[in-house]
Amino acid sequence: MSTQQHPTVDVYLRVAAALVILTVLEVGVFYVPAFHPVLVPVLLVLSACKFTLVMMFYMHLKADSRIFTFLFGAPLILAVTVLVALLLLLLGALTLRGAGGAGAG
């Protein structure tokens, strides 16, 4: 049996407050035109913060065995790598198609 120490109720409530604040920030950033040039990176960072908070405190990865972190982290890294590779391939294909179209024109 793992002998991890789970967070206290106080920590759970603080994490919930942080999650709500981050969600309000996400929606706020979406509606503020000044943020639109940096909308995607800001939203991705805020989302990653929420993701990490839930994983670390609500799913107890912060205190639990590192083996659980590996069981989740390894597929996550693999999945994100495939996702980025796919998007880069698609972007490359679109760029090549655009260049081909421009050359033909």
Added chain:
Amino acid sequence: MTHAHAGPPVGHHTSLGLDSRKLAFWAFIGSECLLFTSLISTYLVYKGRSVVGPYPHEILNIPFTSVSTFDLLMSSLMMVLALAAVQRGDMKWGKIWLFCTALLGTVFLGGQVIEFTEFVHKGLTLQTNLFGCTFFVLTGTHGAHVTVGVLWLLTLWVRALQGKLTQAHAMTVEISGLYWHFVDVVWIVIFTVVYLIQ
């Protein structure tokens, strides 16, 4: 003899000193991570390639979905409060928090039904365009997972009402919590990637 005749279920301890059920469940969550990333990848690859409407910016309702997101985040809080209550043997509050978690999950599902119905009335179905196809498959798969989670939580709640879920079953509640929080983190990603980054 084994220990399986009566009393609480005790998972076999692995040679790593970890509970076998929890270890297996984390491996399952890892596989689910691959599933959802493949669906999100498909959505992103086909993003902006629909040749007919409705398009995302015309149809997605951010205020409504923000409330759904808040609802799911609060359900995660209820879930950890339920686990904390069961771990300290406070089954009265354990039952209350478990029920609240299932209730908030049901509210989320209700919101998804309303959203899907509205989209269909506005002409967006699985067959309409690439956005409709990838959107419904991704959010529908997530909704199916939430449905399984709600049924699981209600089962635990009923067992708690019958007195069959006690402090000794804290690991059972913890594993159901892992599933519920995973469903929550998937929604955190979907909310950002699908709804906010249009």
